[in-house]
Amino acid sequence: MHHYSRDNMAELLRAHDINPTHQRIEIAYALFSHQEHLSADQVMTIVNDRHAETSKATVYNTLNLFLEKGLIREVIVDPSKVFYDPNTGPHHHLYEVDSGRLTDIAADDVRIEGLPELPKGMETVGIDLIVRVKRTA
Amino acid sequence: MHHYSRDNMAELLRAHDINPTHQRIEIAYALFSHQEHLSADQVMTIVNDRHAETSKATVYNTLNLFLEKGLIREVIVDPSKVFYDPNTGPHHHLYEVDSGRLTDIAADDVRIEGLPELPKGMETVGIDLIVRVKRTA
DNA sequence: CCGGGAGTTAGACAGAGTCCAAGTCCTAGA
DNA sequence: TCTAGGACTTGGACTCTGTCTAACTCCCGG
Ligand SMILES: [Mn+2]
Ligand SMILES: [Mn+2]
Ligand SMILES: [Zn+2]
Ligand SMILES: [Zn+2]
Secondary structure, three states, X not given: OOXXXXXXXXXXXXXXXXXXXXXXXXXXXXXXXXXOOEEHHHHHHHHOOOOOOOOHHHHHHHHHHHHHOOOOEEEEEEOOEEEEEOOOOOEEEEEXXXXXXXXXXXXXXXXXXXXXXXXXXXXXXXXXXXXXXXXXX | OOOOOHHHHHHHHHHOOOOOOHHHHHHHHHHHHHOOOEEHHHHHHHXXXXXXXXXXXXXXXXXXXXXXXXXXXXXXXXXXXXXXXXXXXXXXXXXXXXXXXXXXXXXXXXXXXXXXXXXXXXXXXXXXXXXXXXXXX
16 A cells, blocks of 8 residues: 555554544554654654644553554664554564664564574564664764 | 672672772672663662662662663663663563563574665664563463 | 862652543434 | 433643752762
């Protein structure tokens, strides 16, 4: 899919068993049309850019709902805030520690081998691979 | 090394170009004698268990100093707090999302292949591999 | 015994995220 | 069309992690 509209978003939400409200549609649209890793704060700013209509509580409620329903995923790289990722397919991340820029690494060519057996009664929720980089001195 | 004493800690600090003070020795001892991933709050509790003598500001100052000097490393897996890791050798992490338990995965057998070239002018600071697991439903 | 720099401190502060009780919105049913 | 009720949203208080600052203490060299 290449073009994101608010109508698309409503369908997407319904497909994930989420009741599409004004606010939820705007928040989904912010994430999917940008196709970037956004913090809650950035989502809030984008959504309220034209005219304020979505509260902080709703932004957090909604992001957590989206997470629960598997519509987005969270990326934990910065100790001070969570990033929300509209790309739920398997992929990894490159984090520029100076600038805070976070970009995707396609999972296709990356192989992770030799991980030990999981303890019994445990299942993998996800494997996060983060490459931290900085400008060469 | 298998037995950690406060005298050990003083030497260790000096070897890392850190002036060993009472508080710094206690904090290093908390981390190295436990050999666990501790949050700042946990360090604070351990250090002040017998009698309060180290302030919150000093705990944070000291942990950040230890990081800077390469004595410990930080592990960012939990969106709400940083864990400090006395093991600076290459290794990976297993994170139990329910309980918050964080354990090491030896790096020996793990191979990560096929990572793309870094953008020019960038160098790798570190590669974090985190396996998130939960109890089977 | 001093002087001064390094280290520590309490407490104010900032930012991310949660919680709550009150209000609004939407819909299904009469 | 009207209405009742559940779902959703809201402002603001609150919590928690982490930082900052200005005053104080400690320690060492002269
Ligand atoms: Mn609107
Ligand atoms: Mn002491
Ligand atoms: Zn991503
Ligand atoms: Zn570790």
